[in-house]
Amino acid sequence: MTRGVFSDLNVQRLESRAANLALLQTLADSGYERVAICHHVTLKRGVQLKAAPDVTELVERTPATKRGRQLEVLQRLTVMVDDPALLHTLSSPAAESYDLLAVCPASDRVFLQACSVLPIDIVTFNFAEKLPFVLKFSQLSQAVERGLSLEICYSPALRGSSGRRNTLSNAQELVKGCRGKGVLVSSGGERALDFRPPLDIVNMSRLFGLTDIQCKAAITTVGRAALLHSRMRRHSAKAVVSSHPLPAGRRKREREQDSETSVKKLRKDDS
Template sequence: MENRNWGFCELSIDRNFPTGDLKKLGDLGYHTITINSYVEEATDEPKKKKKKGDLKEKKDAMPAPLEIPQELSRTSKLNILQRITIEFSDSSIAHKMNQSENLKKFDIIAVVPKTLQAFQYACGTMDVDVITFDPQTRIPFKISRKLYRQAVERGLFFELMYAQAIRDSTARKNIISTAHTYHAIGKSKNIFISSGAENLSQVRNVHDVINLGFLLGLNSNESLNTVKNNARRLILKSEGRRYGKHYMKVETVQNNDNKTIDK
């Protein structure tokens, strides 16, 4: 990615969101949006017995990113990124992720840990960018201060999604509970707010989202950071994960006049 003005960010728009309405997100104050592809945890299915002589078909466990219409890319000023969110229960997911070619095509990788073991693995080991949870259900384990701090130190971010909370009281209670947990154990560090919207009616403008932060236990600066500075840091973190760390070497050399210069 070249150096861009990321501005205000909406980092979770469902891939089923009508592409014709994506441009309208700019009218709500956003400069950067992320199209999210959600991967549910696969159920154990009986393997089909292969017939003798059949070629082994290698299937990618991850979907390819949504193809953005060229007209939208050409006419819109929005920065459009691709994100994948993967449910998992244990560390066996690492094999599927390592074998996936499609996974490399996404800008941001998020995970939904379904068990405490999965959460520990995400916080301490996984090379991902975001840890998130389904607002429809309560987190099925206790999040410790130690694990939260470990994730933050590794540059991971925690997501709060509001779209489901708009239409469902249970989801609303869950997102408020999760937000206050993050505040109690980690002072709300590395938090960002997104919608998870499937259509335009589920997206709120930037200022409404900042105001929503107050209900989630955030002060004015923290609320602003959830859609701007933290989101920008997340994007830069994901860029570093994809392209690796860069180092600058400074050397002192002498020119022909025996003057010392830095190079």
């Protein structure tokens, strides 16, 4: 059995390309193989979402991981919003241009819609402070049933006693409410001191109330599930069947096989 791909799906985007590369190098050296660079937007009236920027050059220069693979870099948009009237922008082409779409609800009404109807992949929270709503089991279980991931960001717990106390308390409330299902653990970090190696995160996740299996899944399979959910949402939500073009080489081989089959059938009919 393989150990899975260690993921950190919430790494803060920095202004400098060199700074972003340095963060990616830190994560690759720590053992991560999939990273999402997160663009944060506080959604207010008059604010328009922008399409995902071109990061081709950044991706091409990403470091190799410990297993010799190229670090997989994704783009994520996290929207903080408290007014449900603004949520329609999450269905815009700009929002769909990101690999992952997350909402950080700042009110109970937004939290309810995030768990029930919004076209997103991740529900995240500002666990460094006291939440302005209650994490109800019915809403959390609805989110899990829809295939959404519920995110805990651990970096506030590394920055001081107040952030550590609030993060632990809120995270334990979340895990209790969702029974540990669908919990995604990410850093939410923006500097080297905000990150910890994957095995340290597995141990830290036990403090949140997760079981041993859930601790490992929180940085491996749950992240993969979030990515698959995003692909299904963006490519199949408005269609009965989702299709992707075959590679040119495979199309050529299949055409040749079809041609050979037709010739054999004609020869058989002639005989």
